[in-house]
Amino acid sequence: MMRFRHRGAIVAATCLWNAAGAVAQTLPPQRPDSVYTGAMVTRWGKGVTPENAWRSYPRPQWTRSRWQTLNGTWDYAITKAAAPMPVAMDGKILVPFAVESRLSGVARKLRPEDRLWYHRTFTIPTDWAGQHVMLNFGAVDHAAHVWVNGALVGSHEGGSDPFGLDITAFLKPGDNALVVQVSDPTSAGSQPRGKQTLDPDGIWYTAVSGIWQTVWLEPVPALHxxxxxxxxxxxxxxxxxxxxxxxxxxxxxxxxxxxxxxxxxxxxxxxxxxxxxxxxxxxxxxxxxxxxxxxxxxxxxxxxxxxxxxxxxxxxxxxxxxxxxxxxxxxxxxxxxxxxRDRIDGYFAMRKISVGPGRVTGQPALLLNNRPYFQNGTLDQGWWPDGLLTPPSERAMRSDLEFLKKAGFNMVRKHIKVEPARYYYDADHLGMLIWQDMPAGGGEDQFVTGTSQSQAVLSSDVMAAQQNELAHMIGALRGFPSIVLWVVNNEGWGQYDSATLARYVKGIDPSRLVDADSGWLDVAPDVSDVADIHTYEDVPHTPPHDSKRAIVLGEYGGVGRPIDGHLWRADKRWSYQVTSDAQDYLARYKRKVDEVARQARENGLSASVYTQTTDVEGEINGLLTYDREVAKASLADFARIAAPLRVPAK
CATH class of the missing domain: 2.60.40.10 (Immunoglobulins)
Incomplete structure (x- = not known):
């Protein structure tokens, strides 16, 4: 049996919870591997405790009646890769928040040469007798190895997709010991990782490592x-x-x-x-x-x-x-x-997404339920100042969708990040279309630029890893009717053989549309369902006419307005255009949306994606501040400006 003890001095130095159990407002003492977290905590984050952290059922699209969360306080340690499993642990960590995040109670870097260790004990309810027990992880970034009672029960690679292990044969009466080891090269590797980097700046954000979605147990029959x-x-x-x-x-x-x-x-x-x-x-x-x-x-x-x-x-x-x-x-x-012997309760929607004749002769359009339907969306990074990739709570995550609905949007482009399943469940129930990006991968030298004329060359292993995680993402998410389009590549970041990948996605899920290349190098016109340009000019450029595909603005906007007192860092104010004046901000925003409406009316534009929902770290071009406390304009103004784009599907 494994026994763990704590290095007490480090426990005191790394714990961010106050005496009441909620997240503390002061930062932990700085150490060489500390992560910059800023002073910003969301109103939801202020109420997070080990007892209330992410308590909702983690697979809401297909539910069973019995389950047990393992979220809460775990032991953790960070060692070098060559070190054996530690006996002395460094302190406590709040799962499901990444080790770099403020809400984890740790806020430490995990370098490529490091290993992150988790430990906790659990007991199996007596009324689960005779059932098999699944140990499920919502997401662990990036590579995980799992032990139960000292025995290796399985491993998984892929930072964005759920996985489960049947641990029945390894269980014993009473307390059971669970250990998870994690490695994560972040931007030093080629694995899919989205916008994470070891050196955050500008549009690249703080790394996320380890367990960052719910861990849970579920009893099932042997055959289920x-x-x-x-x-x-x-x-x-x-x-x-x-x-x-x-x-x-x-x-x-x-x-x-x-x-x-x-x-x-x-x-x-x-x-x-x-x-x-x-x-x-x-x-x-x-x-x-x-x-x-x-x-x-x-x-x-x-x-x-x-x-x-x-x-x-x-x-x-x-x-x-x-x-x-x-x-x-x-x-x-x-x-x-x-x-x-087994039962799961789910749901589905009777809806259809397709490309067909639009309102402008000769220009195909995106159709919803066989009728042209303009998709007015935002680029949504899904990052939080206190939880990073993990929203501080389920309610916090839903609030972003509710804000966008009230502001006149009907679509979100989930930008190179996969959310917890409840996000898509909320989109299904609130009525929000989702464009789901594949998290970008590849090394920095494999990022295709705006002037590139060919795609990246990757090793067979890297391509296989990308395709494996792409298939897992689609498999995990295709039960959500709100998702209507898969985005395979974003602006050439690790872009390779996109035509083959687009066909691969269509083969896996023929019920949805595919955007092979969002922005920049468009090399799959015969496969991609949309022709997608990015335009951050003061007046957005118009996509060229395409007789076979719907035309869309996959990204536009980017009007920045810094709000003092609500900045991640006062010295970081990155945006495409910046104004500190509320009237000027609204005028610039309206000018861009008015041009989108003109393109929809005169050129047959089918969709637009405004950058972006919220400020993110050093970026200040959100409709909301990073802490979600201040909107850059009123909801009434946002909705009024969006009104010309609103054409309900009948």
């Missing part, structure tokens, strides 16, 4: 539902559903699917486990930002009476029926025996 993929087809009035279990299924293992609305069952069917189902949702209530209507979808793993029992050559009959209409009809009529 592993994935449900629901794709709406509004033209046929169907929802197409794939159901996968975690292993090989027997002929008596089936899944009962039920579509419900307002407590009423609309459609139900039974399919063999690891099969496809099609359910009728005719006369559907369509989802849109103005009317974000959602249907419930329940998936139950059930046992059915052997549907082939008594048939001549029973095994051959079952084998020949695999993946046929005959098999589908057989299971639809099967008799369920006993209670469900």
């Amino acid at each position: 539902i592993a994935d449900v993929r629901a794709i709406a087809d509004i033209d046929r009035g169907k929802v197409e559903v794939d159901v996968a279990v975690n292993g090989s299924a027997h002929d008596t293992d089936a899944v009962r699917l039920s579509v419900r609305s307002g407590g009423r069952t609309i459609a139900t069917t039974i399919v063999r486990a690891n099969r496809h189902a099609s359910l009728d949702v005719s006369g559907a209530h369509l989802w849109s930002p103005e009317d974000p209507f959602l249907y419930d979808l329940v998936a139950e793993l059930v046992t059915v009476d052997d549907p082939y029992r008594g048939r001549p050559d029973r095994d051959r009959t079952a084998y020949d029926a695999r993946f046929t209409q005959r098999e589908g009809a057989t299971y639809a009529a099967a008799t369920v025996a006993g209670a469900p």
Whole structure:
């Protein structure tokens, strides 16, 4: 059994919680590896304690009734890579906040040559007896190795995607010891990392390492539902559903699917486990930002009476029926025996995103539910002064979406960051379209510039890592109907073979659109669904006409206005255009949005992405200050200026 003790002096030096348990307002004593955190704490961050840190169910699009959070106070230590597992720990850390963040209680750098260690104990509830136990991580940046009771149970690479490990065989009665080791090269490596850097400045932000989303336990049967993929087809009035279990299924293992609305069952069917189902949702209530209507979808793993029992050559009959209409009809009529063995409750939306004829002849447009629909969005970095990549709370995260809705926006481009699942759940329910970026990777010398004429050359290993995390991101997020477009590359940062990657994404998820290259080097015109330019001029440039693709402003805006008392650093005020005058700020903002409206009306522009939702560290071009306390203009003014872009989908 592993035993850990603390280096007491360091515990006192690195703890940021005050006597009441909430985050303290004073910084810890400085040390050589301290991270600059500034003095800024959000109003939500001020209330964070080990007892209330991120307590919501972490997979809200597919829920089970029983689970246990492991968020809260853990032990931590930072060692060199060659050092063995430490016995003496450095202090306490608040999970799920990254070690560099203020809210973690640590605010220390993790260098490429370092290893970050976590330790805590947990017990399994007695009513979980007979179940398998999954240990789930929302996200760990970047490479994690996990031990339970001294045994290595698994590892994972990829800083933005969730993963789970079946730890049943390693558990014992009473306290169980959990240890996680993390390494993270940040900008010294080529792995997907978004805007993180070891030397933050300008548009590059403080590194995030270690556990930065919820850690949790969940009991499941030995054979359980592993994935449900629901794709709406509004033209046929169907929802197409794939159901996968975690292993090989027997002929008596089936899944009962039920579509419900307002407590009423609309459609139900039974399919063999690891099969496809099609359910009728005719006369559907369509989802849109103005009317974000959602249907419930329940998936139950059930046992059915052997549907082939008594048939001549029973095994051959079952084998020949695999993946046929005959098999589908057989299971639809099967008799369920006993209670469900597993159940997950989810939801889906009947909505369609596509490209088709627009309001300007000859210029295709983005369509929502088969009608032209202008997507008015912001570039959203999703960073926080006290939590970095981790919002201080679920309520804090939702507040950004609520602000944008009130300010007249209907879309967010989630910029080279993947959010906790609840963000997309909130977007589904509030009615906000999402463009989801792939977090950028590659070395600094592999960043394609605005004048480049060819793409980066990467090793096979680096390309495989990028594609693996791209597939994991799509797999984790495709259950959220608010996501309507995948952005593969941003401004050439690690851009390689984007046409192949765009086809790869379309193959994984044909139900959404793909932006192969947002800004700069457009090399996939035959694959990308949009032609995307970035323009930070005082009056935005107009994208050239494209007879095959929708035209969009993937980034524009960037009007900066510093608000004294709400700056990350008083000496850092980066923006594309800067004004300190409220009237001048509003005039500049209006001039840009008015031009977007003209382009939509006269040139067939389909979408625009204003930079940006909030100030971020040294950047001051947000609609809100970094602490979300001050809006650069009133909500009424923002909504009034956006009004010409508002064309509801009918």
